[in-house]
Amino acid sequence: MTGASAGIGAEFARQVAARGSDVVLVAQRLDRLKRLAGELGPAYGITATPVAMDLATPGVGAALDAALTVRGLTVTSLIDNAGFGTNAAFHREDSQRLADEIAVNVTSLVDLSRAFIERLRTHGRGVLVNVASVAAYQPTPTMAVYGATKAFVLSFTEAVWYESRNTGLRVMALSPGATETEFFDVAGAQARRRH
Template sequence: MTSMSYRGTTALITGASAGLGEEFARQWAQRGADVVLVARRLDRLEELAGTLKRDHGVTATPIAADLARPGAGAALKAELDERGIAVQTLINNAGFGSHGAVLDQEPDTITRMIQVNVTAVADLTRAFLPDLVADGRGALVTVASTAAYQPTPAMAVYGATKAFVLSLTEALAYETRRSALRVLAVSPGPVSTEFFDVVGTREAAVGRFSTPTQVVTAARRALERRSTPPSVVAGLANRLSAWAPRFAPRRLVLATAGRALQG
């Protein structure tokens, strides 16, 4: 495994205003990549862009965008084309969850979650994939979750969206296997970010908390392997918990997850 340089390339990172997205931006900028920072909070993006420019001498472009809006991915691609910005790496990090039974969830929350976690990921990926494959110097990274590996009562829609992300990314890794593009889904367990502030409770966290640095470093090191795996689970304990459901009856897996997440 070698530490790669991304100098001469541009990485687009969604959800870049905090947490994992901010850490992805820092680690890629440290290795010479210019970055396009996308999130809703422009003030946070501008502050991060200034820091990355000062510390690493890269170009950092903040763009405020709401990925819950239909067509947001295609609109972002069109904006970058108009600005003359070519992207070699796409990091689909934006996403959010909520805790509670589906019966108690606001329909608008469910719709918005599916739009951000599923539709925008597919839209962005399809919009940028031709350029990523043609260039071949970068990567396609999506942030899935250990929630993708089994049903998640009390976070049913969130878990289902991450199962989609994991399946999509692994399939894309196969479809593009003859290109130089590296494709990876990274699945963290609970991470010390604002995610659980949005969820509304830390009761939804199962397992030991990781830091954004640990998760992003795991993703970057997987990309730097001689043969990049289609997916990786960040953290040994998380890898064990992700593998365990494969060897147990589905009903038992469901009951275990329900007790862990619903309390």
């Protein structure tokens, strides 16, 4: 699962591990991933594998696939949780920061989904969870790019759900509202009132 170093991603990891499944924890911050893996393994008797990756990097799906293949790991479910938001008037946003936001929130999610979907469908009992947001359902002034990326995630996931009917793969979009995570540390306190 991506974005596993904190917040919703770390909670997903705990919940999946509590059900007895091994987990692969993917995020940039290896120290946090190792700490979480060290918590989950002994607590639930599972194997938690930390993999540090920058999800803004092109080709992240193939890179993660290769990293897991080297470790002899098979993926049967995927939770695309990583994402971040920016919070300012669009014309004032830093263009590189916006490009990174789109890369993490959209491009990596599509790339990872594509890299693993055939195996998820073949497995026949897996899940693909893409984390959208309540921001996906309406325009979000001062968070225009974030809202648009989450609208993409929602639409994309609904289409993949339709295409995956009768395969045994369960596909869903999760659209959380404001949640006490590091999201607002990155997006800024004012985003809390809009989200």
